[in-house]
Amino acid sequence: MKTTNHSHAANGAVAPVDNSRRRLLAGALGAAVVMTGLPWARRATAADPARVRIVVFGDDGERVGEKTLDKIVKTDAAWRRQLSPAAYRVARQAGTERPYSGDHEKPDTPGLYRCVCCDTALFDAATQFHSGTGWPSFWAPIAANNVSEHVDRSFGMRRTEITCTRCDAHLGHVFNDGPPPTRLRYCMNAVALRFVPTTAPSPA
Secondary structure (H helix, E strand, O other), X not given: OOOEEEEEOOOOOEEEEEHHHHHHHHHHXXXXXXXXXXXXXXXXXXXXXXXXXEEEEOOOOOEEEEEEEEOOOOXXXXXXXXXXXXXXXXXXXXXXXXXXXXXXXXXXXXXXXXXXXXXXXXXXXXXXXXXXXXXXXXXXXXXXXXXEEEEEOHHHOOEEEEEXXXXXXXXXXXXXXXXXXXXXXXXXXXXXXEEEEOOOOOOO
């Protein structure tokens, strides 16, 4: 059943407002917002926002394949128990470690960098480069699905924050001043990452 209420027009007259039309327009606007993609949309499936699709890698560096997995959600107390104080401050409170305070140099051996919170593969050491900033820097993530981007307007700046897709851990930021082939610099916090040297593949 169509219902109406009233609003004031510019000339002061009272004009009827069609609530059914308002609901229709609101629904269309909501659909348009979803279509354009919210910051978290790329890491949550359309059917179930509690599940995400990431690319899984073995410790031998080989791609296992894309999998849809449950998002990892824990209480603040659980994260505090699991992480060191420094890792908790960075990964769960979006802090920043001091430059040169963590392991930032490119390792001598091949390997993967995994999320310190949930072990999701995030970066391949082959994409790491010496940026001179004092933070681990990479020109690409190991898989686009495994990291998520968000607009960060803290400290009066507009930056692109990078988080782990599966557990939302804060990792760092990405900038447009990196080397070829991407020209990007994923400037990460060392305490948010765990380096895993590549192991030899199991014999067939």
